[in-house]
Every structure is written in C-alpha cells, then in structure tokens.
Amino acid sequence: MSGIYYPDTFTIVPPQSGFKKPGQLPPEQIQQYFDEGYTVVRDFFTPEELQPCRDAIADMVDQLAKKLHEAGKITNLHDDAGLFQRLTKIEEEFPGANILLFKHQKIPKAFRDLWCSERLLNLIEQLIGPDIAGHPVWNMRTKTPNSIALDVPWHQDCGYFSEESYNHLIPTAWVPFLDTDETNGCLQMARYGHRLGKVAAHTCCHSDTWFIDLAEEEMEKTLGVDIKNDLVTVPVPYGGFLLFNNMIPHRSLPNRSNDVRWSIDLRWQSPHENYGFYGIAEGILFRSSEQERVEPDWEKFLAVDRKEVWQKKYFKQVIETDQFDTTVTGPWIGRWHVTNENKHSQAFTKIMKLHR
Numbered sequence: 001m002s003g004i005y006y007p008d009t010f011t012i013v014p015p016q017s018g019f020k021k022p023g024q025l026p027p028e029q030i031q032q033y034f035d036e037g038y039t040v041v042r043d044f045f046t047p048e049e050l051q052p053c054r055d056a057i058a059d060m061v062d063q064l065a066k067k068l069h070e071a072g073k074i075t076n077l078h079d080d081a082g083l084f085q086r087l088t089k090i091e092e093e094f095p096g097a098n099i100l101l102f103k104h105q106k107i108p109k110a111f112r113d114l115w116c117s118e119r120l121l122n123l124i125e126q127l128i129g130p131d132i133a134g135h136p137v138w139n140m141r142t143k144t145p146n147s148i149a150l151d152v153p154w155h156q157d158c159g160y161f162s163e164e165s166y167n168h169l170i171p172t173a174w175v176p177f178l179d180t181d182e183t184n185g186c187l188q189m190a191r192y193g194h195r196l197g198k199v200a201a202h203t204c205c206h207s208d209t210w211f212i213d214l215a216e217e218e219m220e221k222t223l224g225v226d227i228k229n230d231l232v233t234v235p236v237p238y239g240g241f242l243l244f245n246n247m248i249p250h251r252s253l254p255n256r257s258n259d260v261r262w263s264i265d266l267r268w269q270s271p272h273e274n275y276g277f278y279g280i281a282e283g284i285l286f287r288s289s290e291q292e293r294v295e296p297d298w299e300k301f302l303a304v305d306r307k308e309v310w311q312k313k314y315f316k317q318v319i320e321t322d323q324f325d326t327t328v329t330g331p332w333i334g335r336w337h338v339t340n341e342n343k344h345s346q347a348f349t350k351i352m353k354l355h356r
C-alpha cells in the first residue's frame with residue numbers, strides 16, 4: 001500500500017451551490033453521508049420509474065433461460081414464474097445460473113437511463129461537484145434465496161480497485177428492486193470505517209466465491225471500526241437506495257426469503273480522476289461544467305468488454321471459456337493474499353502462469 005491517505009476526501013462536505021435542484025438532499029443528510037460513510041435515500045424513484053428496470057431484468061432472465069434450455073441444461077423454461085421466482089427455479093435445475101447472469105452483463109438501456117437520470121445526477125453533484133462520469137464498475141446482483149455465491153463478505157469497494165482510486169470519492173448508489181431488510185439480504189455497513197481514508201488488507205477468496213474478504217479484527221485495527229457499536233443493518237425499501245462511498249466497509253446478509261433479491265450498484269466519480277480499474281476500462285461522461293449538455297457516448301462505453309481487455313492487456317490473449325462456466329476471475333484477486341484457494345483463485349493463478 002502506498003501509505004498515503006486522503007481522509008478529508010471522504011469526510012469533508014465539498015462546497016455546495018446555493019440553490020436546491022430537483023432530487024438534491026437536505027444539507028443535514030449530505031453531512032451525514034460524509035460523517036457516517038453512507039445514507040439511505042427514501043422514496044426517490046416512483047414505481048413507474050423503476051418498472052423499466054424490472055422489465056429489463058425479467059428479459060435477461062428470459063434470455064438466460066432460453067440459452068440454457070437450448071443447450072439442454074434445463075428441461076423447463078419456467079416462464080410461468082415471476083420476476084422474484086423464476087431464477088430460483090432455473091437455479092434448481094442448473095446450479096450457478098445466478099452466477100452466469102451476474103457474470104454476463106451488458107448494461108440494459110433501462111439501467112443506463114437510471115444511471116444518468118437528471119435528479120440522480122443533481123444529487124451526485126452535491127457529493128462530487130459538477131463534473132460527473134459514470135464509473136466502469138457496476139453490477140446487477142442476482143441474489144437468489146440461500147445461495148452462498150452472492151453473499152458478499154465484508155469489504156471496502158476500493159479493495160476491488162487499483163490504487164489510483166484511493167485519493168478520490170466514488171459514490172455508489174445501491175438500488176434494490178424490492179423492499180429489502182435483514183431477512184432477504186440487505187446490506188450492513190461498518191459506520192465510520194471510512195474516516196481514516198485507509199484501505200485495509202483484504203484476503204481472497206471468500207468461501208467458494210471470487211469475493212475478497214476483510215476480517216473484523218482488521219477493520220478494528222486498521223480502520224478503527226468499533227465492531228460492537230458500529231455495525232449497522234440497513235433495510236432499504238423499494239423506491240429508495242443506499243448511498244455510500246468507496247472506503248466504507250460493508251457486506252450483504254444472507255437471503256433467507258423466498259424471493260430473489262434483485263439490485264444494481266451504480267457508481268460515479270470526477271472524470272478528471274483515474275478510474276482505478278487497472279487501466280482496463282474508462283468511465284463515461286455524464287456532466288461537465290464546461291458544456292451545457294453532454295450526450296453520453298454509450299457506443300464507446302459499451303464497446304469495451306472488460307474481461308477481454310483485461311486478458312489482452314495482461315496476458316496478451318483472450319482465454320476462451322465455456323459460456324456456461326461459472327468461474328469468475330479478475331484483477332482484484334491478484335491484489336491480495338490468497339489465503340483460500342478455490343476454482344476462482346486457481347483460474348486466476350493459472351492464466352497468470354500460462355502467460356507470464
């Protein structure tokens with residue numbers, strides 16, 4: 001680690017423009033975001049605004065079902081099941097279907113529209129100023145009931161990014177597509193864990209997953225987290241979202257309900273900073289203080305296949321894998337001590353060895 005920290009970046013409210021634009025939060029809530037590292041924004045989207053996203057998810061599940069069915073991996077399309085049941089049914093026939101969907105994501109138009117919607121950008125402007133880009137790391141979470149594969153253990157998001165990201169704020173909006181609470185896998189935050197602006201040592205890989213892991217002792221020791229008092233379970237009702245920063249430790253609880261806990265996490269940052277994604281992908285400009293209107297260049301953004309660029313850049317070739325392969329590898333695995341070998345870490349080590 002570089003040993004240089006930027007605590008002010010994550011704790012001090014930047015200068016605010018005087019007037020309130022639609023979607024912007026009251027000053028007290030902005031203050032709370034910088035004090036505690038996160039805030040819950042309630043009743044921000046109407047059901048009508050979120051419905052296109054729900055439809056887009058249903059569409060992605062439908063395409064996956066058809067692909068698995070055509071390949072003879074499942075015998076039933078399960079098209080009588082609804083948005084919160086169908087993937088579970090598919091998963092029963094083809095374990096790992098949720099990982100395939102998590103893995104093969106092309107950001108659908110409905111998510112893009114949400115990501116750069118005016119009211120949301122007005123709010124993000126309060127956190128990072130008038131120059132705003134979408135950060136290349138976004139995820140749709142396919143958290144099926146009781147599946148360990150999507151239980152994300154304690155981590156700081158910067159643990160997944162390269163060091164160039166440590167000096168600036170990358171706000172995340174975690175948007176659920178149903179009411180979330182401790183029974184269906186909402187998130188937990190380690191309040192104040194961002195205040196030192198430090199990145200603690202993570203390990204890889206958690207259980208049978210590709211996730212990095214941050215030990216509670218390490219959170220206490222390096223980040224000054226008070227484990228007894230500052231772990232907060234954060235239910236987020238449909239229509240709202242959880243807004244947090246790239247330094248705060250968080251995890252997702254198990255989904256003990258009968259419904260798939262669908263969510264997306266979207267990120268933004270200043271376009272003048274490095275995206276901290278290992279030089280693999282750039283962001284997409286949404287707003288500029290120098291231009292009245294910015295037309296986001298989706299064509300350019302969508303042309304980048306992160307995995308392909310990563311492999312070409314670091315291993316000089318693209319490694320072909322079966323489209324039904326449920327292994328997930330990425331550059332974050334190489335950043336931390338591998339204390340638990342599994343198929344994901346091994347896939348990483350294997351390509352490293354092959355192409356050195």
Ligand SMILES: O=C(O)CCC(=O)C(=O)O
Nearest residue numbers: 141152157174252263265
């Ligand atoms: O949705 C989850 O389960 C984990 C979310 C997360 O870690 C994130 O959005 O950064």
Ligand SMILES: [Fe+2]
Nearest residue numbers: 155156157250
């Ligand atoms: Fe995260």
